[in-house]
Amino acid sequence: MKQIQGFYYASGSARRIPAMLQLDSSGYRVTSDAEDLISGDLATLRFSSRLGNIPRRVELPDGAVFESEDNTGIDQALEQFQHPDEHSSRLHRIESKWRWVLVGIIVIAGFLFSVVHWGIPAASKAIANSLPQAFSERLAAGTLSTLDQFLLEPSELPVKMQKMYTRKFQGLISQIKHSPYRYRLHFRHMQDTPNAFALPAGDIVITDALITTADSPEEVEAVLLHEMGHVEHRHSLRQVISSSIVAIGSAYMTGGSTVGDEIFAGLPVFLVQQHYSRNSENEADDFAFQHMLQLGIDPINFATIMEKMTGAAQGDPSGQQVERRLGYISSHPLSTERIQKAREYSEQFRAAR
Amino acid sequence: MTPVSLRFTGSGKEYFRIWIVNILLTIITLGIYSAWAKVRNTRYFYGNTLLDNAPFEYHASPIQILKGRLIAFTVLALYVLTASYLPLLNALLALLVALFVPVIITKALHFKMVMSSYRNIRFGFDQTHLGAAYGAYFFFPIIAFLTAYILWPWVHKEMSKYRVSHLFYGDSRFQPDLKTGRYFLAYFLAVILSLLLLIVFIGIAGSMTGALDELLAPDGPQELSPAMISAGMLLLLALFAITVLFRAVTGAMITNHIYDHTNLDETVYFGSKLKVTKLFWIYLTNILGIVVTLGLFIPWAKVRLTRYRVESTQVKTKEPLDEFTAAKQAKAKALGDEFGDAFGIDIMGSL
Numbered sequence: 001m002k003q004i005q006g007f008y009y010a011s012g013s014a015r016r017i018p019a020m021l022q023l024d025s026s027g028y029r030v031t032s033d034a035e036d037l038i039s040g041d042l043a044t045l046r047f048s049s050r051l052g053n054i055p056r057r058v059e060l061p062d063g064a065v066f067e068s069e070d071n072t073g074i075d076q077a078l079e080q081f082q083h084p085d086e087h088s089s090r091l092h093r094i095e096s097k098w099r100w101v102l103v104g105i106i107v108i109a110g111f112l113f114s115v116v117h118w119g120i121p122a123a124s125k126a127i128a129n130s131l132p133q134a135f136s137e138r139l140a141a142g143t144l145s146t147l148d149q150f151l152l153e154p155s156e157l158p159v160k161m162q163k164m165y166t167r168k169f170q171g172l173i174s175q176i177k178h179s180p181y182r183y184r185l186h187f188r189h190m191q192d193t194p195n196a197f198a199l200p201a202g203d204i205v206i207t208d209a210l211i212t213t214a215d216s217p218e219e220v221e222a223v224l225l226h227e228m229g230h231v232e233h234r235h236s237l238r239q240v241i242s243s244s245i246v247a248i249g250s251a252y253m254t255g256g257s258t259v260g261d262e263i264f265a266g267l268p269v270f271l272v273q274q275h276y277s278r279n280s281e282n283e284a285d286d287f288a289f290q291h292m293l294q295l296g297i298d299p300i301n302f303a304t305i306m307e308k309m310t311g312a313a314q315g316d317p318s319g320q321q322v323e324r325r326l327g328y329i330s331s332h333p334l335s336t337e338r339i340q341k342a343r344e345y346s347e348q349f350r351a352a353r
Numbered sequence: 354m355t356p357v358s359l360r361f362t363g364s365g366k367e368y369f370r371i372w373i374v375n376i377l378l379t380i381i382t383l384g385i386y387s388a389w390a391k392v393r394n395t396r397y398f399y400g401n402t403l404l405d406n407a408p409f410e411y412h413a414s415p416i417q418i419l420k421g422r423l424i425a426f427t428v429l430a431l432y433v434l435t436a437s438y439l440p441l442l443n444a445l446l447a448l449l450v451a452l453f454v455p456v457i458i459t460k461a462l463h464f465k466m467v468m469s470s471y472r473n474i475r476f477g478f479d480q481t482h483l484g485a486a487y488g489a490y491f492f493f494p495i496i497a498f499l500t501a502y503i504l505w506p507w508v509h510k511e512m513s514k515y516r517v518s519h520l521f522y523g524d525s526r527f528q529p530d531l532k533t534g535r536y537f538l539a540y541f542l543a544v545i546l547s548l549l550l551l552i553v554f555i556g557i558a559g560s561m562t563g564a565l566d567e568l569l570a571p572d573g574p575q576e577l578s579p580a581m582i583s584a585g586m587l588l589l590l591a592l593f594a595i596t597v598l599f600r601a602v603t604g605a606m607i608t609n610h611i612y613d614h615t616n617l618d619e620t621v622y623f624g625s626k627l628k629v630t631k632l633f634w635i636y637l638t639n640i641l642g643i644v645v646t647l648g649l650f651i652p653w654a655k656v657r658l659t660r661y662r663v664e665s666t667q668v669k670t671k672e673p674l675d676e677f678t679a680a681k682q683a684k685a686k687a688l689g690d691e692f693g694d695a696f697g698i699d700i701m702g703s704l
Contacts (some may be wrong), residue, residue, distance in 0.1 A: 016472055054408060108380060
């Protein structure tokens with residue numbers, strides 16, 4: 001027979017009665033001051049699962065409750081008398097071992113790393129590629145007219161020059177095989193900012209300042225190929241998909257937090273997004289380099305235009321220092337690294353000639 | 354009146370292991386275990402809160418929570434996925450959720466309370482006064498919006514009143530007597546202190562060779578210098594510190610006021626002695642600890658905050674707590690609670 005000290009509450013009553021629970025192979029009995037309160041069949045008792053050292057709760061069939069801090073005594077009795085709840089300490093045993101905690105930390109860290117590094121990029125790529133082209137177009141619908149309203153002005157370049165670049169652009173498009181995208185080149189004026197960007201449906205916007213910054217049409221072509229890389233890889237669509245996955249996943253994992261860390265919950269999400277953005281830039285760069293090799297354009301043009309756009313050529317050390325410091329929060333990879341890569345491709349290009 | 358002891362016996366070390374195993378099993382089961390994890394987390398904090406040496410208990414069944422969670426997160430997924438493609442449907446969903454916020458909060462409170470007990474007596478929440486819920490959580494916030502949020506402290510008071518005045522322990526009712534003035538005072542002090550802190554930060558950042566002026570220039574900085582980045586970081590830190598300070602001031606003052614002016618059936622009286630400085634310190638160091646340890650500090654942070662909150666609360670009673678009796682309970686579903694979690698709706702407010 002096993003004896004457990006604790007408290008007894010009759011059904012629907014808050015009265016806390018010091019009591020003893022006696023268990024043996026056939027039945028149970030609750031007594032207080034040697035007086036019988038209730039007794040019955042052992043199998044009708046329900047034991048709460050063990051958790052840390054919080055008091056155990058034993059539900060009696062009539063709605064009464066026996067409550068005890070003697071977790072160990074209860075575990076021994078459950079095992080000894082083979083009660084159906086004899087495994088109610090299983091989780092507690094795992095939770096008590098630092099060994100399992102270590103396994104936990106390693107698995108969790110590995111899981112998070114794999115999901116962020118491979119899982120989400122692979123999933124969003126697969127989903128983006130399986131969606132029809134209409135999704136990309138829908139994403140961009142109205143974007144250009146909105147930009148025209150608020151940010152961009154009509155190009156001030158001579159029409160002749162625009163026609164020349166449009167012809168070059170057509171030349172690039174014809175080299176990309178089986179492209180489902182309807183590429184269009186748009187010239188715009190945007191203060192004095194040298195810039196170019198692509199919309200998912202295939203619209204590529206290039207600013208006047210970029211063209212005037214460039215010393216040769218090949219430099220502009222390098223930028224255009226980079227933007228086409230974004231379109232071909234469906235980066236906008238992939239970004240929408242990956243940010244949706246991150247948003248839903250992190251809400252599911254952190255739901256109902258009350259520590260005051262909610263303010264910071266957005267930080268890891270932001271860092272992950274910037275990581276994906278840098279990866280996209282690298283992919284678009286690679287697309288540009290490979291097509292430049294095929295088209296017979298020296299990839300050095302990418303390096304030279306990048307240098308002009310970032311001011312890296314002037315050997316501006318503070319600029320690079322800033323870039324390096326911003327490494328993890330930046331949406332673009334270090335421009336020095338991108339320039340270096342272009343130079344490597346250029347050497348490959350010249351060796352092949 | 355006799356004071357009743359209230360203490361928290363949980364430990365960060367112990368809870369850390371429970372928390373890690375919860376996450377581990379959630380990952381292994383592809384998220385399904387998260388419902389069981391929620392029950393275990395809640396039980397740990399309830400079971401370690403001892404009033405007159407007796408624990409609080411949590412009774413929700415994981416299966417119930419899982420069902421609610423699946424529905425709530427399907428809606429969240431729909432919401433996130435329609436954001437880029439079907440803006441009209443997305444706006445409709447957002448409107449629908451906003452329309453149902455009072456219902457979600459009521460159902461969530463009902464579920465939380467019915468699943469909570471102390472000394473074998475369940476708590477309860479009267480969910481039949483939806484009109485009051487729509488006032489506090491829908492119409493009054495619109496009024497506050499129309500007054501540029503000047504009336505927000507009054508709305509906050511109405512929200513507290515709704516939450517507390519429909520609360521039951523067994524068949525005994527909680528009776529709050531909240532004063533709108535205290536809420537205005539709390540927000541007023543929070544705004545003043547936040548402004549003071551902001552001025553201090555701007556003073557420090559401004560002394561950094563005008564870097565801040567250039568960074569915040571209307572047409573943007575010409576180029577980023579290390580000094581500007583430091584100034585920018587300092588500004589971000591200031592915004593963060595101000596948010597935390599604001600929460601500490603309003604949280605401490607309002608929670609204290611609610612406890613000080615609430616009784617249970619004119620038998621049990623409550624009090625709360627949260628200090629703004631201590632709460633601010635705990636919030637600040639918790640977040641710092643969590644960032645520095647990449648999240649591993651979360652269990653200690655939770656335990657610290659809970660311990661401080663519990664140990665700042667006082668309970669006094671006119672009669673022994675033995676005399677409370679149970680009430681008939683309506684069935685409760687976890688859906689509202691899970692919706693609250695999924696959409697980040699603040700169910701408990703300043704309590």
